[in-house]
Amino acid sequence: MNYDEFADLYDHQYDLYRDDLHFYAGIAQRAGGKVLEVGAGTGRVTTFLSRKGVDVIGLEPSARMIERARSRAARDGLQPQFVQGDVRTFRLDEQFSLLIAPFNALMHLYTPSEQLQALENLRTHAPKGTPFVFDLYVPRFGKMNTLRHEGETFHAPDGSRRDIFLVQRHNKARQHITTEYHVDTTQPDGRLTRQHYTLTQRYYTRYEVEWLLRFAGFESPKVTGSFQGGPLDSRSDVMVFQSRVI
Numbered sequence: 001m002n003y004d005e006f007a008d009l010y011d012h013q014y015d016l017y018r019d020d021l022h023f024y025a026g027i028a029q030r031a032g033g034k035v036l037e038v039g040a041g042t043g044r045v046t047t048f049l050s051r052k053g054v055d056v057i058g059l060e061p062s063a064r065m066i067e068r069a070r071s072r073a074a075r076d077g078l079q080p081q082f083v084q085g086d087v088r089t090f091r092l093d094e095q096f097s098l099l100i101a102p103f104n105a106l107m108h109l110y111t112p113s114e115q116l117q118a119l120e121n122l123r124t125h126a127p128k129g130t131p132f133v134f135d136l137y138v139p140r141f142g143k144m145n146t147l148r149h150e151g152e153t154f155h156a157p158d159g160s161r162r163d164i165f166l167v168q169r170h171n172k173a174r175q176h177i178t179t180e181y182h183v184d185t186t187q188p189d190g191r192l193t194r195q196h197y198t199l200t201q202r203y204y205t206r207y208e209v210e211w212l213l214r215f216a217g218f219e220s221p222k223v224t225g226s227f228q229g230g231p232l233d234s235r236s237d238v239m240v241f242q243s244r245v246i
């Protein structure tokens with residue numbers, strides 16, 4: 001999954017998402033030492049950690065996302081390190097004190113082989129006992145195969161507006177949700193242009209992740225349904241996993 005074409009849209013959609021920031025900062029400060037963030041994207045979490053004095057490397061495959069991440073950090077006078085690479089295959093000549101994969105980064109590992117390859121590779125970059133913390137959406141299925149607008153409208157200083165419409169499709173056999181975004185930009189004079197993007201995510205169930213971690217040499221995780229530590233239950237939107245390298 002290449003996020004290059006998503007970089008602009010991504011920031012429009014998630015720049016203001018802050019639910020997880022203090023959680024990851026607290027974990028990083030308690031761990032001390034160097035942190036590896038998998039799927040750093042446009043540096044939303046990386047920059048926040050860096051601002052809190054955390055020594056963090058953001059691993060990210062998309063050059064365009066890294067470019068935006070560097071500008072975001074620079075605006076705050078920060079220079080966290082970003083490395084272009086894939087969690088399955090990257091090699092860094094260092095060991096980390098904490099591994100994190102915030103905001104669904106692992107949803108771009110589509111098969112058990114890819115997931116195992118990623119976790120085994122991460123394990124070679126962290127000594128025994130290193131915490132591994134990440135969050136994933138609880139699988140939830142809105143109305144499929146239907147064009148929807150979920151209230152995402154962004155107004156630009158030049159008077160234009162962007163409306164995000166989406167259609168989702170569910171591949172049950174593969175546990176994939178594919179979202180097709182139709183982004184309409186309307187100029188003040190009414191002229192309309194439409195861009196099209198497609199994003200496929202692999203959703204996980206809670207016990208699938210627990211087995212995956214155990215199989216890949218990580219401790220059975222603590223699982224919560226929020227970043228504040230509340231239980232995972234039928235109202236939870238997010239699953240937060242806290243494990244360690246065995």
Ligand SMILES: C[S@@+](CC[C@H](N)C(=O)[O-])C[C@H]1O[C@@H](n2cnc3c(N)ncnc32)[C@H](O)[C@@H]1O
Nearest residue numbers: 003039040041044061062086087102103105108
């Ligand atoms: C949903 S975004 C999360 C971005 C960021 N963590 C945040 O919280 O805003 C998922 C990110 O994972 C990255 N990604 C996709 N496949 C990856 C892989 N194989 N290895 C590392 N990162 C990957 C994407 O490029 C994207 O930037």
